[in-house]
Amino acid sequence: MTYRSIRPGQTWLDTEGKRIHAHGGSILHVDGTFYWYGENKEKSAPGSGVWHWGVRCYASKDLYNWEDRGLIIPPEPDDPASSLHPSKLVDRPHIIYNRFTKKYVCWLKIMQPDASQKSTVLVADDILGPYTMVRDGLKPLGMSAGDFDLVVNPSDGKAYYYFERVHSEMICADLTDDYTDVTGYYSTHFPQPHPPYVREAPAHFFRDGLHYLVTSGTTGYFPNPSEVACSKLYHGPFEVLGDPHVGDDSRTSFGSQICSVFKHPHKKDLYIALADRWVTEHTPGNPRTYEEAADAFDRIFNPNRGLDPTVDHFQPVDTTKADYVWLPFRFDGKMAYLDWKDEWRVEDYE
Structure with missing residues (x-):
């Protein structure tokens, strides 16, 4: 089949009719x-x-x-x-x-x-x-380095590495x-005590003089609220602006996790959030809601709750069936919003 639009959350096939991976x-x-x-x-x-x-x-x-x-x-x-x-x-x-x-x-x-x-x-x-x-x-830097993004400054070619220092904080390293490799120069951001609050899956983009980082919480394959932050510099400090997903009562980033943000090279202001919908069907024994997932991860990692690793009995997620949620950002002042769209077209943007 031939596609003429992007349809978030629907199975996406390549030109040979096979699921895109x-x-x-x-x-x-x-x-x-x-x-x-x-x-x-x-x-x-x-x-x-x-x-x-x-x-x-x-x-x-x-x-x-x-x-x-x-x-x-x-x-x-x-x-x-x-x-x-x-x-x-x-x-x-x-x-x-x-x-x-x-x-x-x-x-x-x-x-x-x-x-x-x-x-x-x-x-x-x-x-x-x-x-x-x-x-x-x-x-890198002697740290356990988790989810990350790589960024190149288009003006001078200098590159930066944003990564989750596992279960701790976000790092920006030159x-x-x-x-x-890393040079040894770095900065730290968004310190949190433990999952599910630790920020992971950083996605960077630059717009109108501001560096944006979109991150997720830490609940494994189970989706959680995203968070947008911005700064005038690669190394911050970053100002946390909030969850970009408009009207998402489930607090699951529309059932997805953003992995990167792509600026369309031929459009004036089209920034696309690329996200994975890892969980496409419920497996008995796994959390059904964000609140259930957050509570489970808090019980696993929160020392004040006794560090109960027996909670971690999640059933495997079938990632062969994972889908994608691609949505365009809408900007209001500094804030970047994502509105749900069943279908949208690149041609609708200047």
Whole structure:
């Protein structure tokens, strides 16, 4: 089928009629083509032992119809020790282009068996690869680094790395000139005592002289309220503005988690929030509401409630059925809002 609009929350198929698998990623615009990349969850059914099947990329001219361009970072199923083995918890690929080295640089978050999180860094000459691993098992700043976003200053090419210091705070760290490591200079933001209050899944965008960070709370695959903050500088300080999701009585960001924000290169003021709807059907034993999920995570991590890890008995989420919620931002002064739309078109924006 041919799409002529974006329909948030509905199953999205590629040009071959297959479900799109590009989760937790973003979009790059290169030479007139949009490239949408992310986690490939096509084989990640519960009980499969497969967390990911590489990083998949799609190409489009209109943001509606996406051609599968294959696995730009394939899994390594024959090497159980590899960070790219399908059983490893590879999440949230983010790619930026270094105009000085002429390389595409991809960072991956990889959760470890002890619940710590490390980074793998790969580089390529082309957005579609092949990618070569240049760093593995990296602990940026000696920290356990969780969900993240990578940002390049278009004026001078300097790059920044926003990441969740796991179960603690948000970090903004300067990247080295080749974008493959941190320099050691960083700032801290949004300190919280423990999940579900800790902010994760940072998504950065710049508009009208302000740096925006959209973040989520920490409730695993179960959705929670997003939060918008802004600053005049990459390193803050950030002013928290509130939940952007208008009329969302469920307090679940319309049942989704934002992974990145994409500024349309040919539109004056079109910023698109790209979000994953990880949970598309309820599994018995899992929280049905945000309040239930938040209470469960608070009981797991709050020392004042006795740190009850027995609460963590959630059933696996079938991420092979995960969908997407893409919505355009609406701005009122500094605040960025997301209104629910069953369907919308890029052509409706200047």
